[in-house]
Amino acid sequence: MKFFVLVSLLAFGAVAKGDGVASSIESLISSMKESFSGLSAKRDLWYENYSTITKLTQSDTLQLEELLLVSKMAIPMIWSMYVNQVQGQKAYLTRLVNQELAQSLPYNAGFLAPPFPYFHVEATLSMGELQDFQVEVLRDSDVIYSLAVDFDEKRVVLGEARERNRILLEGDDFPPFQASHPFTINVQIADDCAFTSLWMTKMDASIPVPLPTKHHWCTQDYQQASTFTIRLGQDDQGTPDSAEDDQNDFGGEHQAIQLLALTVYDGVLVQ
Template sequence: MKLFVLAFLLAFGAVAKADGVASSIESLISSMKDSFTGLSAKRDLWYENYSTMTKLTQSDTLQLEELLLVSKMAIPMIWSLYTSQVQGQKAYLNRLVDEKLAQSLPYDTEFLAPLFPYFHVEATLSMDELEDFQVEVLRDGDVIYSLGVDFDEKRVVLGEAHEQNRIILEGDDFPPFQASHPFTINVQIADDCAFTSLWMVKMDIDNPVPLPTKHHWCTQDYHQASTFSIRLNQDDQGTSDSAEDDQDNLVDEESQAIQLLDLTVYEGVLIQ
C-alpha cells in the first residue's frame, strides 16, 4: 500500500511539472507572437513613413529641377526686358546734364528747371579709399534732398531740407561700398517726392543682378522753381599750419580723392 501511494505521488508530481512546462512554453510563444505582431506593425509604420518621405523627396527634387530650369530661362529673359526698357527710356528722355569726366570732388552743376519738376540724376563715383561724402539737390539754392555717407559709423543718412523725412541705412542695410569699385547713385525728383537707389555694380544686360532697394519720401511741399543744382562734396581733410603741410595734404587728397566718373540728369523719371 505504501508503495502504491508513493508511486501515485511521484506520477502526480511528474504530471504537474509537465503541465507547468507546457504553460510556460505557451506563455513564451504567446509573448513572442505579440512581439512579432508589434514589430510587424512598427515595420509597416516605418515603411509607410519611409515611402512618404521618399515620395516627398522625389517630388521636391522634381520641383527644384523644374524651378532651376525655369529660372535659367526666365531670369535672363526678364532681366533683358528690364535693361532694354531702362536703356530705351534713357535714349528717349532729354538730358539736362551729360558729363563724362574723372573729376575729384567737390562738384557742382546747375541747370534750368524743366517745365514739370521731374528729373533723374545718375552719378557714378569711385574712391581709392573709403571716404565720407555727401550728395545734395538744391532748388533755387535751397536743399531739398541730401545723402550723407559716414564710413566710421557705417551709416547712410537720407533726408531733405526740413528734416521731416529721414531714412537711415546702417547695420545690414549699409551698402557694401568697396574701394576702387565704381558705384552709381540714382536720385529721382518727382515734384515733392524723392527716390534713391544705390547700385554697387554696373548694370549689364548680360549679367542679371539683384535690384537695389529704392528709398523714398514725399514732403507735400510744392514749389515752382527756376533752377536746380546738384552738389557733391567730400569731407574736409583738415587744416594745415604751413605751406609744406598744405602741399603734402594736397597730394594726399589727390591720392584719396573721390572721383566723379560721370553724371547725367534726365528730364523726367526712369522706371529703375
Template sequence: MKGTAIIPVILAAVCMQQAAAEVDAVETLVNTIRETFGGLNAKRDQWFDNYSVLKQLLQKDQLQLNQILFVSKMAIPMIWHLYATQVIAQKTVLPKLLNDKSKTLPYNGTILAPIRPIFHVEITLVLHEFRNFQVEILQDSSQQIFHLNFDFKERHASLGERSNDGVSNERVVLHNDQFPAINLHQPFRVNVQVADDCIFASIWPGNLNLDIPLPLPVKYSWCTKDHHTTQSFSVIVHYGMESASSDESHESLEDTQDALHHQSDIQLIAATIYDGILAQ
C-alpha cells in the same frame, strides 16, 4: 503500507502541477514574444510608410526645384534683356539737362528747372579710399530736397531731406547688414528721381553693366507735400557730413587743405540729369 502508497500519488500530482505551470509560463512567454514582434512589425511598417512619404515629398520638391531653376535660367536673362532694352531706349530719347564727366570734388552741377519738375539724376562715383561723402539736391541753391550721407567707419548711410525750418529729416537709415556693399576701385551709382514733391532713390553698389543681369536694388521713396515754384536745381557731391549749402566763409584753412589732400579718395565718374523718369 498505505502511507507508502500515498506518497507517489502526491509526488505525481505535484509534478503534474509543476509541468502545467511550466507549460503556462512557456505559453505566456511565447505569447509575449509574439505580441512584441507583432508590435515591432507594425512599427516597421509605419517607419516604411513614413519613409516612403518622405521620399515621395523629396522627389517632388527636387522636381519642382529643377523646374524653378530651369525657368530662372530662361526667364531672368529674358526679363533683364527687356529691362535693359527699355532703359537704353529711354536714355536715347530723354533729353539730358546735365552731362558732366570726371569732375573733382566738391562738385556742383546746376540746371534750370524743367517745365515739369520731373527729372532723373545719376551720379557715378568710385572710391579709392573709404572716405565719407554726401550727395545733395537743392532747389534754388538753398532748399535741400534730398541728401545721402555715407559714414564708412560707422557703416551708416542715411537718406532724407532738410525741411523749410532747417531740420534734417532722415527718411531711410541703412546700417550693418543693410549698409551698401561698396568696394574700393569699383564704380557705383546713386540714382535719384525727383517727381514734384516726391523722391525715389536707389544705390547700385556695383558697376551697372546692362549686358549682365543684376538684382535690382531697393528703391526708397517718400513725399514731403511741399510744393514750390522753383527756378533751378543743383546736384552737389562733397566730402564729409556737413551741408554744402552752408556758409563757406566759415570754412577753415585746415578744412580746405584736408579736402585738397583727399581729392583723389573719391572720383566723380559722371553726373547726368535726364528730363523725365527712367525705369530704374
C-alpha cells in the same frame, strides 16, 4: 533543430512541473509575439516614411530642374527687356547735365529748373578706400534731398533739410560698398517726392542682377524754382582749395572719392 528541441523541453517541463510553469511559458511566448508585432509595425512605418521622403525628393528634384530651366531661359530675357526699356527711356529724355569724368570730390553741377520739376540724377562714383560722403539736391538755395554715408556707424541717412523725413539704412540694409568698385546712385525728384536706389554693380544687359530697393518720401512742399544744384562732397576734405592741395600730396588722389560720371535727365524713369 536546436530551437525545436528547446521548445520541446520547455513543453515537457511544463507538463512535468504543473500548470504554473506552463502559464509562465505562455506569458513569455505572448510577450515575444507582441514584441515581434511591434517591430513589424515600426518596420512598416519606417518603410512608409522612407517612401514618402523618396517621393518628395523626386518631386523637389523635378521642380528644381524646372526652375533652373526657367532661370536659364526666362530670366535673361526678362532682364534684357528691362534694360532695353530703361535705355529707351534715357534716349528719349533730354539730358540737362551729361559729363563723363574722373574728378575728385567735392563737385557741384547746376542747371536751370525744367518746366515741370521732374528730373532723374545718375552719379557713378568710385572710392580708393571707404570714406564718408554726401549727396545733396538744392532747389535754388534750399536742400530738398540729402544722402549721407557713415562707414563708422555702417549707416546711410536719407532725408531732406527740414528733417521731417528720415530713412535709415543700417545693419543688413547697409549697402555693400567696396573699395575701388564703382557704384551708381540714382535720385529721382518728382515735384515734392524723392526716390533713391543704390546700384552696387553696373547695369549690363547680359548679366541679370537683383533690382535694388527704391526708397522714397514726399513732403507736400510745392514751390517753384529757377535752378537746381547737385552737390557731392566727402568728409575731411576741408575747403575746395585745401582739397585741391591734398590731391598734390602723396596718396591724395588714391584716397579721394572719384566722380566717374554724372547725368541729369529732364524727366523721371520707370525703373
